[in-house]
Amino acid sequence: MGSRPYGRPQGSRQAGRDGRRLAWGAAALLVAGIAVPAAASASQSGGGADAAALAAGHGPKKAKNVILLIGDGMGDSEITLARDYTVGAAGRLNMDTFPLTGAYTTYSVDSSGKPDYVTDSAASGTGWATGHKTVNGRISKTPGTDKPMTTILELAQKNGLATGSVTTAELTDATPAVLASHATDRSCQGPADMKACPGDTIAKGGPGSIAEQSVNHKVDVLLGGGKARFDQKITEGPYKGMTVTDQAKKLGYQVVTDDKSLGGLKSDKPVLGLFAPGNIPVEWTGKAAAVGGTDPQRCVTSNPERAAGTPSLEAQTRKAVQLLEAKGSGKKSSKKNGFFLQVEGASIDKRDHAADPCGQIGETASFDRAVKAARDYAATHPDTLVVTTADHGHSSQIVPLEATPPGLSSTLVTDEGRQLKVNYSTNTPGKSQEHTGTQVRIAAQGPQAERVLGVTDQTQLFTTIRTALSLR
């Protein structure tokens, strides 16, 4: 080993992008160094011959498929809160048991490229979707010059992969938007919402609203909320006078609006699932946090505003995987190169903004079941890279019962029968609570999963997916 062991390969130790390659080398060194005991350990726990084969370095290096799951606003504090409430402090969520883990930085930039320490979901999504940072509010376009940047979904399509995007928000909300559209501002969701994107209108030679772009991109599977956006009338261009839903049908989409029609879908044509007029109503309800706290409460694991027939994020994910697997395996299409799927648990963020701990926890648990759906697929398809992460941290903090926060707080009674106090004090009570700038967790399994180790930046997730899928 001489004088260059762990974490200190020869050469430059410059931080940032240049330093990253060296850091990976160092991580790889360490990881590789434990191959022998790892094999022994695996054998002891039932891994057997398969484990030995993997230990010998024969695990897949290239991914056929990637499933990326984004818990919007799901910082480590939000994860811990959901764990404590639903499975107990010593329990483990599905997202907890990924083998390889790290943290990544999420900051956005201003128009000159200098850091903005707290990102929104649009800039954050642009970061992982394109590999480049942008200004808050921008959808896969450059921070200064406002030019479109190629997304990982576009690259996947170019390379013959099937693609999908699933969310509990409107399909035109920031996170799904960054994959299949380019917009000056995230607000430009439907044809009637183009005020903040004058250069993106069809009349000006632009690509139109996020909804129009999403279906024009012919993404194979689009599932989420936002039916009202897609039912807006198009006012310009070849589809003028039609709704975006009609445009989608004209482009070959099957349109479904409930779990029954979703379940019956075949994979021969692209799918647009719109399961709510706006965001899909959340699964759990309860008292919002209040100034001075709430009486100890148990969350209600239902929501009267959630229509019968609304598919869970897990059900959407399982169906999306099934459709993309069929498409991506080439049985019924030309897309025999696998698939890329993004799954967003969107309302973790939205309920954190609203200081609604029960809504937030229910959505985190719902997201965690979607993680299980993805990992169940990967269990029989080891050439699948599965990544679970967040786009930014958020407000909620678990504080001592005796704390008296100046903002909004609520006391919960967890499933293990203990009291837990949640604080939401990033903004004046009554205003929307705020995102935070903290680094967030990233966890992965499958080919190239080791790239999430250490501290990375979210733009590197683009490279991880691109490398795993060998996208050109």
Place this chain on the structure above:
Amino acid sequence: MGSRPYGRPQGSRQAGRDGRRLAWGAAALLVAGIAVPAAASASQSGGGADAAALAAGHGPKKAKNVILLIGDGMGDSEITLARDYTVGAAGRLNMDTFPLTGAYTTYSVDSSGKPDYVTDSAASGTGWATGHKTVNGRISKTPGTDKPMTTILELAQKNGLATGSVTTAELTDATPAVLASHATDRSCQGPADMKACPGDTIAKGGPGSIAEQSVNHKVDVLLGGGKARFDQKITEGPYKGMTVTDQAKKLGYQVVTDDKSLGGLKSDKPVLGLFAPGNIPVEWTGKAAAVGGTDPQRCVTSNPERAAGTPSLEAQTRKAVQLLEAKGSGKKSSKKNGFFLQVEGASIDKRDHAADPCGQIGETASFDRAVKAARDYAATHPDTLVVTTADHGHSSQIVPLEATPPGLSSTLVTDEGRQLKVNYSTNTPGKSQEHTGTQVRIAAQGPQAERVLGVTDQTQLFTTIRTALSLR
């Protein structure tokens, strides 16, 4: 692979302790699976033959030495804040570049063993020091029956290792205390402070105060603050009438009080360094956060209350390693089995409690230089496990500049010239800000470092260190 790939070894999938062994097996599988590309990557970045040897599984599996660095209250939010301010959002701290990383849970328990979702440093330290959880305030004793539990430092001593503990707090503060004392309550720091520990007094057949126990334990290197505690008069037992400092001298300790006398020390006798009457004054100063915020401020990188000749945490760490290396290598002592050293950055927590962003950031940066000192040693001693983690999360949050938190906040101007807003709103302004219950980062390099991957509990850190050092 069949149907049991990544993360899904055969057998029980029970969460918690039983499930843990399986999870490690699974993690090991994955890690082992990338041995071949890892070697290639290492070669490309200058690893060369050493890298190939490591990739083949010939890296050390057993640690001779362990250096454990605890950033008190250093959650991911606190790490990000220090990074953003000192090296920029795209920069990397020394603690960021460990190769293997995960998160761990930090909750404590009540007297019946049920979870208390927000720990203090005493219960948290007891967790990693003994492998067992306890009630808040308790120092390495059981939660219900208040019986002493063996600590990792005691085990290391029993196995012939040299031992050390370094802190920026009083040496009798909770984190150093958990290693070399057992007390009903953390407040029982000196002979005059025994009110909350009636059963621990020497008169009652107990071991006396934390200060007395620390020197009675004959820890080889004790460096930190808290001189006033050690200058208290002992009121009972064989050392009655002497100060604890006198007792230490009687037990063979060399006592030093500044960087000059510290620098000149030899390793033939144990060392007690007391560099301040109480906690060691912090390195940086600035305006505390205030209701409604502060004017944008730059931190002052000095502190008039910090006496000339006060050694930095980095200097303390380098000296401790040098002394323990000499002892642990058996050149001048019978302790040829290596060493265990704990290093605490204590005032990250204390300045977070005080809503003092500059003090907090300065202490995090100071701690990070101690991390570098440890990793510099490990760079030439690859049989050293280095672990950096925190004992619990804390209040500070990075929020958007336009946020108006209801509690205390401050706007900083970072080294990269950007404004950053920090929020402290876990408790009523004027009261001490609170710990949070979030999981925190753990990062490691060296033998058994792979055990920090995924989500673990802080009690597992005890097992990691014990396993790495093969302590019986």
